[in-house]
Amino acid sequence: MLGTGLLQGLAVTAKNLVGSFHDPARLPTLEYPEVQPQLPEAYRNFPFLVSESAEDPMGTLRCVACQICEKECPPQCIYIEKSKDKKPDAAGKQQIFPAVFVIDTSVCMSCQICVEVCPFESIKMDQVFAIATTERFGSLLLTREQLAKPNSYYHQIHPTEAAEVDRRLAADRQAAEDKAKAAAAAKSAAPTPPAKPATGGPAA
């Protein structure tokens, strides 16, 4: 009969109206500034650079300015200038470091391909999303100093992933040391080559 479909629809909306008062599934709104969203661990926003220590972020950057991320970045929002000199990294090894490392976050599309291709686990995705600025250019162009965040922060936002990365790095370092020892045992005096990861796999 004409009208039954209409009445059925009205019943559904009435159910939702009543349900919104007692059933949380029917009122899923998060009242944002008061209630902050629970970000999943995998959540990614813009990249940051991992440094080993919080006290001296510029001195302990993992980045060695290999420029792979710069090349792979789809929108090409990363700009790197290699340093002319070498500087000891966190492990005390002499490394080239990024003299300039800039990410234009107005261009970045948060694809995390830089993270995947980085062989040194030095660039990771941040989770800070309230990043509105009052000006379009300078404050969206993040420099090395703004990008550097300590490993402890990485552990804080991506605990599982960071633990895995640390394990892998430790294993790599161990392997490199073993190799170096073996090499040292074989040839008595030779400078240590820069550490290269054995697997080369992405940060999963």
Added chain:
Amino acid sequence: MILALLLITLLILASAAVAMVLRNLIHSALLLVLSWCGIAAFYLWAGAEFVAFAQILVYVGAISMVVLFAVLLTRPARDAELSVPAVTVLRVAAGLMAAGMVASILGLAVLTTRFSGAATRAPQLTVKDLGALLAGPHAAALLVTGVILTVALLGAVLIAAPAPAPRPEDHS
């Protein structure tokens, strides 16, 4: 009392006259609506409530709509102004003269006639009385009016409805 009547007169005549002179048909129609409202006000002034409301319902509510619809449906090609084409001066003059003559003859007749027994108090006519009149002495007329309205409605639909088959290509 007279003042109100004068105001109403001014409203009716001015809006009607301006409406008939304007080139923009929509403006004409809307001004005519004002004129019709003035006529309803006149009926109210005269104490014929029911007729006044009926006037608004019929003229403002229905006829004006039909007029506006007709104006919109008959928009001249590529013309946003909906202007009325100019006609010959002769024709206008002749028309105006005829109207002026009629007006003067009628006016003279009105002014020279002595009307007897001018009532100062409005006759009372309730809706019930009117209904009784319509259903009693004037029942036949009412029926005929109903038939006329129905026939007119059907006729209007038939005339205005587009031809059922797609029209041939040769229209000019």
Added chain:
Amino acid sequence: MTPAAVPPDRWLELAPLQLRDWVTGFLPASLQWLATGLITIVAILAVFGLLFAYLTLAERKILGRIQNRPGPNRTGWFGLLQPFADGVKALTKEDVVPRQADPVLHYLAPVVLVALSLLGFAVIPFGRHLVAVELDAAVLYFFAAGAATELAIFMAGWASRNKYALLAAMRALAQLISYELPLLLAFVPVVMLAGTLSTTAIVAAQGGWTLGVLPHWFVLTPWGFAGFVIFMIAALAESNRSPFDLPEAESELIAGHLTEYSGFKYALFFMAEYFGMCALCGMAVTLFLGGWQAPCAALECIPSYAWFGAKLLTLLLGFIWIRATLPRLRMDQLTRLAWKFLVPLALINLGTAAFWSLTAGWTGGLQLVRWAVALALVAGPFVLLGRRLSRGVAPRVYRYASS
């Protein structure tokens, strides 16, 4: 509006009138009639202005709840100040008038619309003693005042010089003409049964209760129910509410006749829409739901205007509920619904009402026959015409690929 022959009334019932008389008492006698009129106007404006403000809030809240979201809740406690914030926003916004527009008509349209939509309130009896103007032909006055609103919508649409607005103007004209007829035909039975066009007399005709609980409202008779439903459907269409909001169909015509309006003129259109909605619902309450009459004798202690308000709000909430649920009709379906369904039903309903009126003397077993015949006269045409209307439209059964 004179409390001359007051039945044993309670204090609350007369309170608004006494307040008014107390205020006018300070003025010389020659000015009292003017003051009384002005106070009535101000009271209606204030009450329905506030109702408009909070109706917009209620609509947004209820729509929100139906759509599983909280609705506006930031301005004031539970968003209670939202209407005022909206008003301030509308006032401070730039008023944009397109260069091509007809400036006079563009300006006049919202003003005329609001003015006309307010006229209807004059004859609605809000309470036992609360009616602004007692008119012999009050119902006719009401619909005459309502008939003019469509002109204002047309003016808005045409004067904007916008193709969407023009289409909306055409739609508005066609829609309002089509639904005027069922609206008028739906209340004719009431006039027939009550024997009057006066709203106060129509409400009075619905007074009294059977056994003290069953009110004698017209909606509780077969013809009255049918008339009420037809009236409400036509009222939805007349006030341009969903599912008949074709003139301002936002998914098709952007905002229809409102496309080129902004700021306070836009707000005025909304005000007029809500005023029109309130007036039509108020008229429906008066004609079919017993006006200010209490639903049963025991509840008469509650003042009559409270009952009127409660009934009015119920109908308005129904409007909001329908808006949240139903999709919009198409223009041809809209007119077909009016001319091929509502108008015949209303005409048949006229016959039903005539039958009901003629058989008023039947008692006992004949009473049952009377009800049965009347119900059949209402339900039968509905089913038959409904089947005709929805021919070719049915849920379908689907097949699946054989592999």
Added chain:
Amino acid sequence: MSAPDSSFLAPPAGSQVRAVHDEFHGDLLEVSMGPHHPSTHGVFRMIVTLDGETIVKLKPVFGYLHRNHEKLGENTSYLASMPYTDRLDYLNSMTNNWAYALAVERLAGLAVPARAEYLRVILAELTRLLNHSCLAGFLLQDCGCSGTPLMYAFREREKILDLFESLSGSRMMCNFQRFGGCRVDPSADWLAGVQQLTDGYGAFLDEFEALLTGNEIFMARTQGVGRLAAPLAISAGVTGPVLRASGVAHDLRKVDGYGAYPQFDFRVPLGDHGDTYDRYMVRILEMRESIQILRQALARLPDGPIMDPKAKLRGFRPKAGEAYGRIEGPKGEIGFYLISDGSPNPYRYRVRPPSFINLTILEDLCLGHTVADAVIILGSVDIVLGEVDR
């Protein structure tokens, strides 16, 4: 894009199209709907010529969102194109990723482990649920439902997006598939979440259908509106639910049997009328089938790796050759055609966007109907301008 050569195309059903004469132009109203019109689903423009409210001519105009997708693909590495595919049809990044990954895998000869294939099916079907729910919501919004069905659809979509976010890190730009597998192995929690969603989705569909499928106004608005005859659909290259609503049993999941689909038991719903209502209902029924597929996939999800060990992330250079990978996306056949010359970038990168090709029939569907119908017909064709304009 304008008037099709109707010699071999079936004329639109039930339309009495009047010829448009130039000297007669004053009678007709030309309305430019879009590029910013509430119902054009983005920046799409329809130049409609109206006789009253009836459409006698409709000229779609697009390109407002053109961003050189294909040329970008030829100037970046294979991997770098992956996040760009997210932005083609931004509702369905998972299936876009899959189609692109499939093309590259064919080009480079990579094998996908069973677990990754199952995962891809799960994600693709979730995407289908998401897309069809949104489509139903948008369509009903275009019908004038004041947002209620849209909000219900978005309520459910939100749950799927939450799942996507917790798996891939992003709600809509998932960038999840990789050449030779998937990026992340889902946790047991995540799979439980999918199971929970799958179990609850049927109830949502029931409620959604109760809201409007039987609604007389909705049926009157959609039944018989925008009929698409099967021959026209086939000759215009229409795919996906729009094609199946016209009664053509063509579903790449059955035809190609790509991925793990041959291992699942599901049906392909077909419409008999090809009108807007059929397009809506076919999608609703497809969602019910998707739920079945999800149930089976979750129950039988194998263990194992999720990446082909041969797959290389850095320095990926497939040998010279060409490949076409296509899958049944929610909107139709989404395909990527790649030519490799052995360099890190594709020599040619071409997308077959279902939205764009399905849109070509718009004028045929709309002629003889009203403006109000054009809006819902456009809604029922289900386009995303990101994919149309590329």
Added chain:
Amino acid sequence: MTPLTLCLLLSCGLFSVGLAAALTRGNAILVLLGVELMLNAANLNFIAFWRFSGGPASTGVVFVLFSLAVAAAEAAVGLALVIAVYRHQQSIRLQDAVRLKG
């Protein structure tokens, strides 16, 4: 001048305006509106005489009601004719409507 005379003069003026419009304007719709105005002028007379005659007869009012109905019918048919004419010759200038056959 008595009110009745004023009323009659008003009606006379309105009639002349309508007549002038009907005679001078070339637009079919305006001509029709002019005829409407003349009808209205007649109605004004009916009401005026009813109001000032002082007699008990209410025939004037009843007649106006019938006249309203007839005016509505006239407008409907007239405008339908205008639309039909427009369909045939793409113009509503009465001077153009010279052919009886479409």
